[in-house]
Amino acid sequence: MSCRVTDHALATVDRYRERLAAFTALPSVGGDPAQARAMEDTRSFLEGLIAEAGFTNQRRLGPADSGHQALYAERLEHPGAPTLLVYGHYDVQPPEPYDLWHSPPFEMTERDGRLYARGISDDKGPLLIALHALAAFEAVDGTLPLNVKLLIEGEEETGSPSMPAILNENADLLSADAMLSADGGRWRADLLTLNVGSRGSGGFEITLRTAAKDLHSGRYGGAVPNALHEMARLLAGLHDDAGRITCPGFTDGLPEPDADERAEMANIPFDEGAFADALGTVPQGEDGYTTLERLWLRPTVELNGMWGGHTGAGGKTVTPAEAHAKITLRFPPGQDAARAQDAVIADLRARTPAGATLDVFDVRQATDAASVPQGHPLLIACGDALEAVHGHRPRHVRMGASLPLVNMIKDVLGIETVMFSFSTSDEDFHAPNEFLRAASIPEGIAAWVAVLRRAGALDVDAFTPYRG
Amino acid sequence: MSCRVTDHALATVDRYRERLAAFTALPSVGGDPAQARAMEDTRSFLEGLIAEAGFTNQRRLGPADSGHQALYAERLEHPGAPTLLVYGHYDVQPPEPYDLWHSPPFEMTERDGRLYARGISDDKGPLLIALHALAAFEAVDGTLPLNVKLLIEGEEETGSPSMPAILNENADLLSADAMLSADGGRWRADLLTLNVGSRGSGGFEITLRTAAKDLHSGRYGGAVPNALHEMARLLAGLHDDAGRITCPGFTDGLPEPDADERAEMANIPFDEGAFADALGTVPQGEDGYTTLERLWLRPTVELNGMWGGHTGAGGKTVTPAEAHAKITLRFPPGQDAARAQDAVIADLRARTPAGATLDVFDVRQATDAASVPQGHPLLIACGDALEAVHGHRPRHVRMGASLPLVNMIKDVLGIETVMFSFSTSDEDFHAPNEFLRAASIPEGIAAWVAVLRRAGALDVDAFTPYRG
Known part of the structure; x- marks a missing residue:
């Protein structure tokens, strides 16, 4: 040789x-x-x-x-x-x-x-x-x-x-x-x-229904649920103000990065500001973690798509009866992906308001x-x-x-x-x-x-x- | 004659x-x-x-x-x-x-x-x-x-x-x-x-931008803002848990219905349950008001449309950079429509997260x-x-x-x-x-x-x- x-x-x-x-x-x-x-x-x-x-x-x-x-x-x-x-x-x-x-x-x-x-x-x-x-x-x-x-x-x-x-x-x-x-x-x-x-992944779609049909927002607005408001509330409730995913049981068993691990990551040359600048954004995520920790060692619940009601040109005075979202998840090492995904779905179901129905479908097999x-x-x-x-x-x-x-x-x-x-x-x-x-x-x-x-x-x- | x-x-x-x-x-x-x-x-x-x-x-x-x-x-x-x-x-x-x-x-x-x-x-x-x-x-x-x-x-x-x-x-x-x-x-x-x-009305559209472009939700998710999450949070924040519109100044000067007015309305034959059943929904709105009071004497901020990210078939692992909403408002007697609409817009602007931009456009002239x-x-x-x-x-x-x-x-x-x-x-x-x-x-x-x-x-x- x-x-x-x-x-x-x-x-x-x-x-x-x-x-x-x-x-x-x-x-x-x-x-x-x-x-x-x-x-x-x-x-x-x-x-x-x-x-x-x-x-x-x-x-x-x-x-x-x-x-x-x-x-x-x-x-x-x-x-x-x-x-x-x-x-x-x-x-x-x-x-x-x-x-x-x-x-x-x-x-x-x-x-x-x-x-x-x-x-x-x-x-x-x-x-x-x-x-x-x-x-x-x-x-x-x-x-x-x-x-x-x-x-x-x-x-x-x-x-x-x-x-x-x-x-x-x-x-x-x-x-x-x-x-x-x-x-x-x-x-x-x-x-x-x-x-x-690499992180594991999962995902699913949801449809929230709050009435049998779309209703006139003037005639009914204020006295009936609005599927978009309820969806916004459901989705906003996935994280707390500190950016932490709040679904009960979601992070059970997920270890916090230890001091050595954090030190090693901190030692990697990485400019958070330049990283965000290049994307035209600002660093944002779970409080108490660096960008690399957020990317490599922390889980996410990400909205990939969200829609409902009138999305075309002009106005329409409608109180929508249906709202939709596409959601994916990422799981860091040490997280039980299947259990964590189930926890998110269970939380969405638990927070679905009375009188509304939540369909969860196209559920992917969560991978660690x-x-x-x-x-x-x-x-x-x-x-x-x-x-x-x-x-x-x-x-x-x-x-x-x-x-x-x-x-x-x-x-x-x-x-x-x-x-x-x-x-x-x-x-x-x-x-x-x-x-x-x-x-x-x-x-x-x-x-x-x-x-x-x-x-x-x-x-x-x-x-x-x-x-x- | x-x-x-x-x-x-x-x-x-x-x-x-x-x-x-x-x-x-x-x-x-x-x-x-x-x-x-x-x-x-x-x-x-x-x-x-x-x-x-x-x-x-x-x-x-x-x-x-x-x-x-x-x-x-x-x-x-x-x-x-x-x-x-x-x-x-x-x-x-x-x-x-x-x-x-x-x-x-x-x-x-x-x-x-x-x-x-x-x-x-x-x-x-x-x-x-x-x-x-x-x-x-x-x-x-x-x-x-x-x-x-x-x-x-x-x-x-x-x-x-x-x-x-x-x-x-x-x-x-x-x-x-x-x-x-x-x-x-x-x-x-x-x-x-x-x-x-009849109630007065107003309305506008908003676009929230959190990054220069859509980003891969695996590569960036957790470390950059997601426009859909931020929009959900903005919109969910328009109401409190009691269904009351929370935008500062929104209800300034709006009188509470007085006892006579409420008694007169309560005297109108109206079956709230049958009203909601016919729509395939449940009565829902501001706590402390009847359905008729909510419809006739209370204001609304209604989402008529909301969208962003991937809304077509299948999945897409994207962290969207833009989210959109169409909003209309209704104003009961005694509310200054123009001032109330301005209050909602000001609140959305005030709660727009750092690093994001909120465009407010197609603002209608609010009518009392x-x-x-x-x-x-x-x-x-x-x-x-x-x-x-x-x-x-x-x-x-x-x-x-x-x-x-x-x-x-x-x-x-x-x-x-x-x-x-x-x-x-x-x-x-x-x-x-x-x-x-x-x-x-x-x-x-x-x-x-x-x-x-x-x-x-x-x-x-x-x-x-x-x-x-």
Whole structure:
């Protein structure tokens, strides 16, 4: 083993770029039926690269007649060595609105050190970084330093509807010691980090009915309930004036962050004012916590939508009989998500005024927060790899958002996932003018070569304590 | 003067019905440009009836090039006698949804003592009652018992956009001692009433902004404000737990109903439970007041619409940056409407959280409640007329809704308006299957003959104290 693989991988970065241009030229918008042909072209494109990197047993997973199949392939040439499941996805968000793009979304364009294209940051660039590193091992050594299984999804941007079935039906095929994901996103461009956890999530919708029909607000106003007022009161009552969620039982068992944890977070360079300024807002949340604590260690009940009555142009003198809200929840480590979600629903029901009815529906299965254990060998290997490339160790950080796939992988395959993408969270994925920093490409390639080599050096038994 | 006019008017009720059938067969939907021809046919139809009733100086008021002109005519044959301005309107609400009608909306159909057609209760039947009574005087006496000016509007159902200009530009032409309106609606079928007042009204819209753009509810939730939460809190804070409006200064100067007033209202037969049951709701409002007191003597701040964030199908993990609400207010007698509306807006501004912005727009001019003074000669004449027809005096009641025209008439012409319609408020105007009780027709005809005769007997000076 030498630096020859890294050298080769970096020396061929032009080929990486050519391929990235070809990959991003394919409008693989999974949610758009009109792009079914482009999705198939994209699968064929990737299958060619995967074969070139020496992978075998290629197959497609999931239903062929609906949605978009995931690609699978493997190189299992080192009995007794660890096996990594490497994840990425080939579908992209829709490009609309076109008129806000400064260059065509399916024509990779470089400006000021940034490569612009739909899907380039999420997830084509990072996925191709992983494949480029894997191909470099093939080109130089003719083999990989460990066993690798590839799982490249085509439905990530449409909610991964087939993934639970794919995992359950192919659990043996996909079995591995850990998953290394080329998806996700680095927190910040100015701080080297590794993400070690995400909040769990839940959600539901509610409809409140206070009368059989809308009533004239002049003829009846003041003597009958108004569904919008009652909804406003219900929703305002979810938090107290200190920003704390007040639903009885909601935080039962949720530990307060301890002094060490708080000190560690306080030590992360983070400018609350600049953070809020960039969003055109002010820091606001539960009293007594910093912004990072609020994002990483505290739960939320968020209103995603709220509506009722006349919402069109002009006035209408109506006392609405129905009001609606869409609500999602986030759960930090240590919170029993299912119990907490039930507590919110129970509180809304308990506070529904007499004579009104509350329908709670589309209740999602609440998922607990995910955390990669600090001692997990792949997490350590990723840290080592980043240190080798950057000269210093990454900070461990969490994210406020949720990673449903990570929960699914843990539940079905019993393994941990480390996110090792080289996109950055500010790169406007899901928005016009998505870009990837050009400098991230060599960093990512070098880091993927380094982590594969380090993971290959691990004793397979080191993973055992972390497998479910 | 004798009962001969009443006898004639009632003996020719078949002709009334034929004309009502012809009148309601004209689809005079003023808001539908496709019915412009029907609107013109309706004007011509009425002009024929008006001429037949002996009126002269017919003309059309208001802009001819936009909207629908009002009809004017007069019989001013009794110098020194009172002059009444008689009001009605010839436009109707749209008939949609057609499929809910049990008989065609523009084909008058009788079932179980009810005559069904769009506009038959609002306001074609009641307007034709007034015209039928006026025509009976012409047929029997060759003159009216007093001076009458007709004002028949064609834009009532579309918000009377031309009426302020019509009144201002024709103030001399329209000058009178009082207005008698064939529009409105009797409160209940089971109680003889005269409406002596309505609440004033106001309204505005608000938009609350808490950030420059919508944010991901996982990535940012808990550390940034959510516009929907803040809007819910703002709106929930308009009332206290006792249902009282809490905006500082809102009720300044508003008198509490006195014991006599409360006793009088308590004496009106009214079943709160049945009222709420019929609406599929429960009585709810300011603690310490009855339903009628809440409707007639207390103010409201009503949410007519509220919305923000994702309101379509499915979920979206968004922390919305904007929330919206449409608000209307009602003001009882004794409340300074403009000051009260300002107090609500000032309170919303004062409670807008730091870092958020509140836009208040489309602010309507707040109007005070309207009340016909108890001693007004036309009100007394109307009571006498109803007593003559029904054998007992009507109760004086108020309404919770507002009558902008009554305020306009008072402001511009300086005169009071008495509502003397023979529709009833449960007759589904503005809804499918609008109807007029057949029994209301002879009652109304007899009452209009009686009130015209009684008003003609009044001394014109009796109106002087009530003219502005």
